[in-house]
Amino acid sequence: MKMLHLATILLTLSGVLTQSTDWGVKYPDKPICAVRGFSVSIPCSYYYPQQNYQVIEKLWCSMNSNKDQCYGPPYVYNSSSNTNSDFEYAGDDKSNCTLLIHNLQFNNSGTYRFRFITNVTEGKWTGLPGVILQVADLKVSLIRLSGNGTLKQGDSLNLTCDVKCTHSSSQFVWSKNNEQLNTSGPVLHFPALTVRDSGNYTCTWETNEASGSETISLQVEGENPENPDHWPIWIIVVLTAGLIFIIVAIPAVIYNRRFLCERRSVHTEQQKEDDSDIYANVQQKEDDSDIYTNVQQKEDNSDIYANV
Template sequence: MLQLATILLTVLGVFTQINIFSVKYPDKLICAVRGFSVSIPCSYSYPQDHHVVQKLWCSMNSNTDMCVNPPYVYNSSSNTKSDFEFTGDDKSDCTLLIHNVQFSYSGEYRFRFITNVDKGKCTGLPGVTLQVTDLKVSLIRLSGNGTLKQGDSLNLRCDVNCTHTSSQFVWSKNNQSLNTSGPVLHFPAVTVRDSGNYTCTWKTGETSGSETISLHVEGDAAQWKIWIIVLVTAGVILIALVTGAVIYNRRFVHAKQQMEDDSTIYANIPQNKGACVSFANVQQQQKGFAIYANVR
């Protein structure tokens, strides 16, 4: 009985020791938008008396050796720069960040780590699956045809060909956030003010991506005619005011010059204070003509 208990404890100890080595990935598909970045969460564990000496990530698109041998998309022993960046640590975090995601990056990824103890190695099986897709924003006309005009009805729809339960859509116009959510932006009757650049941003816990579409709404022709008439009328009034001001200024300058010319008067009046009869000889100069007056 004692021997059986010893065997059971030994087996349990070996089983526990084996299960200490582990790698955990998200239990769901990871989606990414082409051209953007995506983070693949990952955690790992190993015996406390071990020390991690090498960390590896492999893509099963190119690695057919269960990630035991190269090629690797990331190798901590190599200084090669690529779109695959390890953002974890030597303790428990094995997160992989992929930049500038391309369609060819779709597939299964696995993490492998090696410790300083013989046979202290582990590859997380099965791996995590990455799906790369495009984000598209489309304009769906609900009324009207041809160029957009005031009163037309339409939808802007944001599509991503990837199922993700925790994703969300954020809309903005000319880099200003809109108080709306969901993949569809509805316009029951567009106006000229609705013209602009609309951006749909798709977000998850691991990635985000955005796409922009331009919306141009033509104004009512009759309304434009009214504005043209108003502008022309305002221009005529402005020209009349400027012309009147110029004429007034010229008349004012002319009147001032006239007064200065009239002020040039010469008067010479000799008087005999002792007699009853006085003579006045007045000479005036006005515009080049001499006027003489004899008064008795």
């Protein structure tokens, strides 16, 4: 009896119960590939005799930091602690043990294992061997097939989208200026560039567990009718010169008009003074003429009187 009890304890510590066919954790068969800076979903399912046990604690560990084969801490996720982190449990207390990891970094690569604990003392289980996660960069490369230097009309090139890690079936979706293109595959081919090909191209890489995207900009030499924000240099120069001319010319015109108005005002006042002087002279002459006429009249009257 003691030997049987000791054997049960050893099997319990190793994460394997005597009724092993009723306990287990299932992971994906192949490593999971994910993109740095994005999120990944690690599918996971588990099972146990639900009629006799109830799950009270759910744990995820990384073999990068856990040297105890996940039978003890540290854990990247622990349902009994309410800490906020990039590790999120998306499963339940019955059969789903899916783990979400956000804001992936290279040091998140490694093997992950799920462990659950029930309300019965010996009812504990750790899923072996675990699932492998690989974190890599998504890169969009420009490969020139003809031409050199700046992109010109008639040049040919390829845009290649790639993730440097082992992954299962994946798909590539290309878009230009946030509008999806009717093409698929990791390579976008341009046999002969035109100015209409200028724009921002985004490659979105997707699998069942992860996704990521990367954008590259193409600017073909010449005016781009689809993107009027990129104007040729000569238009910018002309607009700049026109703006400088307006800034300089308008104050000059205003000053000149003000100067002319002031001169006209002075001239008008002077003219009025001159007219007043002329009028005074004319009036003086008229007065002198009247005096002369009166004197002449008196002389004439005197002559008449003398004759009489």
